[in-house]
Amino acid sequence: MLKIGVVGTGWIATRHMDALIKEEGVQIAAVCDINEKRVQEIASKYGVVPFTDYVQMFNESNLDMVLICTPPGIRIGPISEAAKRGIACFIEKPPAFNEEEAVEINRVIEETGILAGVGFMYRYSGAVEKAKELIGDTAVPIIRSVYVCGLAINPDWPKWFFNKSLSGGPLLDQAIHVIDASRYLVDQTSGDIAELQAFGSNLSIPKTDEFTIEDSHVLNIRYKNGTIQNHTQSWAINPNYANIELISNDFHLKIDLNPEPYAYYRSKLTGVYKNTPIHYDFKDEDFYVTEMKTFLEAVRTNNKDLIRSPYYDALKTLRVMLHANKSVEENKGVLV
The missing domain is CATH 3.30.360.10 (Dihydrodipicolinate Reductase; domain 2)
Structure with missing residues (x-):
């Protein structure tokens, strides 16, 4: 069973979550957003644990994979924390808000060896x-x-x-x-x-x-x-x-x-x-579903070659x- 967390609760997050709940062998375990009211609503809708701090979510949820669905200026923090714990990252576009952050994120991904892909559907x-x-x-x-x-x-x-x-x-x-x-x-x-x-x-x-x-x-x-x-x-x-x-x-x-x-x-x-x-x-x-199914299979099999938009290429x-x-x-x- 793949345990999945979601950081960010906007339209694209719920679009992915609606697809994930239909997948066998997948459990959306936790969701995080700084908007406490919004995260409570989403957690209630999908029957998951709400968090307002992604570090706490990573520490307490034992995740295999996380969806990074934050605004573009909020990427490096959750990705770095996930990478420290070996959690695979599906990252919505753009991969970062500026090139400096993207280069740093790419370094983190390469050094930790985590599976990571960007949502260029x-x-x-x-x-x-x-x-x-x-x-x-x-x-x-x-x-x-x-x-x-x-x-x-x-x-x-x-x-x-x-x-x-x-x-x-x-x-x-x-x-x-x-x-x-x-x-x-x-x-x-x-x-x-x-x-x-x-x-x-x-x-x-x-x-x-x-x-x-x-x-x-x-x-x-x-x-x-x-x-x-x-x-x-x-x-x-x-x-x-x-x-x-x-x-x-x-x-x-x-x-x-x-x-x-x-x-x-x-x-x-x-x-x-x-x-x-x-x-x-x-x-x-x-x-969108094909993209997510492919990433899930990549995580299950630890096969990076399945990901059509690896982070280093999304950086380009x-x-x-x-x-x-x-x-x-x-x-x-x-x-x-």
């Missing part, structure tokens, strides 16, 4: 997996990608997301998923990026003392292998729309990451591959998005 989607299989070692000359949604015009969304000093804004919080999937697709090993330039605007929602992010972005990327990519991102456009297009002389593949508005868990792959139309609709998948994606925010702020291109 698109790597586990059927469409991304099938596209990667079709491409093989073939170069991808051009990528076009887009993710737009109305998160910033949702009156019920937590306001800290719109404070760049807390969330990192749309690039660090959401575009990071699409760029990570693109890196995964571009190169069978690393998808390393050489140079980028990003632009941001506030035509939809002007900045204020409370709204310090740009509501929309365009990001241009040059990969070290020669691939070029253009990504469009907005938090001020409904309905949700997210896809990645891979364009070459041999194929034009479209990865749709939410084929229906507000369907955040399945994918579809369409287009043309070597002059043959293709259509794969993964309508029965839930890539984080570095790209930090540079993208820097490019917006300095209004110039950045060498990565």
